[in-house]
Structure formats: C-alpha cells, structure tokens
Amino acid sequence: MKFDVELARKQFPALSGFEGHVYFDGPGGAQVPQQVAEAVAAYLLHSNANLGGFFESSKRTNAVLDKARVYAATILNAASKDSIVFDQNMTSLAFKLSRAISKDWHEQDEVIVTSLDHYSNVSSWQLAAQDKGAKVHQVQVDVDRCDLDYVHLESLLNPNTKLIALTYASNTTGTIVDLKRVIDKAKSVGALVFVDAVHLAPHGIIDVQALGCDFLCCSAYKFCGPHLGISYIAPTFIDSLQAYKVEPAPALGPARFETGTQSFEAMSGFIAAVDYLSQWGDSETDLRLAWTQSMGKVIEYETSLGQYCLEQLASIPGVQVYGHQLGALSTPTYALRIEGHSPESVAKTLAQHKVCIWHGHFYAKGLVEQLGLADQGGLIRIGLMHYNTYAEVDLMIGVLRRL
Secondary structure: OOOOHHHHHOOOHHHHOHHHOEEOEHHHOOOOOHHHHHHHHHHHHHOOOOOOOOOHHHHHHHHHHHHHHHHHHHHHOOOOHHHEEEEOOHHHHHHHHHHHHOOOOOOOOEEEEEOOOOHHHOHHHHHHHHHHOOEEEEEOEEOOOOEEOHHHHHHHOOOOEEEEEEEOEOOOOOEEOOHHHHHHHHHHOOOEEEEEOOOOOOOOOOOHHHHOOOEEEEEHHHOOOOOOEEEEEOHHHHOOOOOOOOOOOOOOOHHHHOOOOOOHHHHHHHHHHHHHHOOOOOOOOOHHHHHHHHHHHHHHHHHHHHHHHHHHHHOOOOEEEOOOOOHHHEOOEEEEEEOOEOHHHHHHHHHHOOEEOEEEOOOOHHHHHHOOOOOOOOEEEEEOOOOOOHHHHHHHHHHHHOO
C-alpha cells in the first residue's frame, strides 16, 4: 500500500480538532491516532487487573504483556521477546539499568558518554560512575556537522572502558550516529554499548541483532503511542545482570527488572501504535516485514517533506540551521536560530499562529553548551512527523518570513 498522508491524518483526532494547530513538536512527543486511545480505554474498561490470576481480566492482562513483548521484539528485531523490558519511560530505564550494569565497577574503570545525547543517557552514567569512583569521559561534538567527533571517541577507548552510552540520533539536530562504527570499536576493547534510540525510533528501522548493541531503549510516545519506556537487553545479560527488585519477584527473565505493577493500558496502546505504523506494509502475516515496509515508506515521505522544509528555511535571511543533512544521515528534525530573534520569541510568535515548536536545550545540554548557545536561549527546534504536510510547512515559513 502506498503511503497516504491524508489517510494518516484522518486517524488523528488532534489534527482535525483543537482549532487547527500545526504540530511540529514531534521530538517532544508525537500525536496519537484514534486506535491507540481506544486500545488504552478498552484495557482500562474491560481488562483492568494484575498478572497471575485465574479470572478473565487477569488472563487478558497476561496476554497484553506477552503480546507487547512480542511486538517490541519484532520492531527492534530482538531474537526473543524475553529480551524486552518495560518501564515508565526511557529515563527511568536508563537510571534503573545503569545501577544494575555498574554494580561491579571499580575505581580503575572508565565510562564514555557524549555531548550529543539527551542527558537521560549522560547523567544516569555520571551518577553511577560517581557511586563507584569510576572515571567518566565525554565525547565532543563535531560542531560543523553536529555529529559525534568519532576520532575523539576512539581516542578515549582503552581496555579499562566498561561502557559507551550514546544516542542513535540527536533529539536536537536530527543527526544519525554511525552506531555500527562505534559498536565495533567498543567490542574491540571489550566495552558494552548502551543506546538511546528514542529519537531514531519514529524515523528509522532498528535492528539490534545487526547492530550488536548490548542495551537499547526507546519510548512509545515518540512514535504515536502512550508513555511507555521499552528496553532491549541482550540475551547475555537478561538473566545474569543483577536486578534491583523485591525479593518475591521473578528471579529470571525480563520481569526481574519491571519493578511494581506496570502500565498494561500503555502496553495496549503501544500494540495499537505498532499496528498503526505497520499499515502501509504489504504483508498481513509477517509483522516484522510489514513494519519495515511501512516504515520505509514513512521515511521516504519524511525525507521528501524535510528536504522541502530545509529549502524553504534556507530562503529566509538570517536563518542558520545547525549541521543538517537529510537521507541516511539525519531525521527531519531541525535546530536553528534566526538572527535578531531569541528562540523564545520565535516560539511565542509561532504559537500565536497555532504552530507548535520547542525552544531551549531539549535536555541536550552538552551540545548546546559546545555550540556556545547555553546563555543565548539555546535553539529553535522544528520536528516533522509523517502526519505533517507541505501546506503546514508553508504556513510556518510564512510566519517566519514576517518576523
């Protein structure tokens, strides 16, 4: 089936309501299609129970959890659903897993984080290392491309490196990291790799087996689902890593890491979000094939729309877009400044015209600091999604031209 943006938009109540707002705030959280909201409501109304009971609503909850693991394993191409762990969000997962992973670190151990990352994937490791007395190195950004400085990263690797934590794609500039290059280098010194794929997930196809990463996290609410953190843990660690859990909780498997009662309603919504994003695939029996086919068409549309947006931005005097290239190198997310206007003032003006964008540092503190913009209000961020249109881009550009 060919991707049809108008067909997509009809499935989102927010895009036909709320007084005609234009949502370019996708990197902060995507809009939600009708079927996702209905799945959440249906669970709460008809299946709300905890795990392990003999009664019907509990059995339904068991089925939801199992199906959610299967769906997450499928879209990440994990070898088993038992490698999937859920939590409230990616940040919670990062802090939780950082404690388990760092349990046996010592003073001579070293950890590498990056200045490109959202700080959920920086602070979690800095604090874990601090608890153990380990040393933390932070990789610089190549400011011309707003990509990692790979030479700097590789210079920091040594036999004492225990782990590299890095993003798959910048939530600020959209830059897609050469993850395979980093993982191969990390494995050469025996280091683990923890990947933040939150921003890549709505705009790319993830294959944890091909990457060879040890851990990877993403968030369903960035790809049209509810608030739900999803983590892949490689089979080597799913049973061997010591989980911080209550004593009666399972001793083996992913449930060891899922402290307390989980959001089964969010899992129901996540399943519906995957079904929604798979609808442009041609396979009715192979979910992975349908997902990759459908996402390939989404990526193609977003790339075309993004190229148009970049061209229009380039035609406005005083606009500087930071380090952006489309295609395989970036998502349709743009960090920019406009000469003579603070990011806050631009965001306010666009909001007055019902165009929703973000401004500031977006928790990518290291990147904004290295760009020298931390004390200048940071950046303007425009984040396109597959449900955005050329007409919406034109509306935004018209407002920016009149500044």
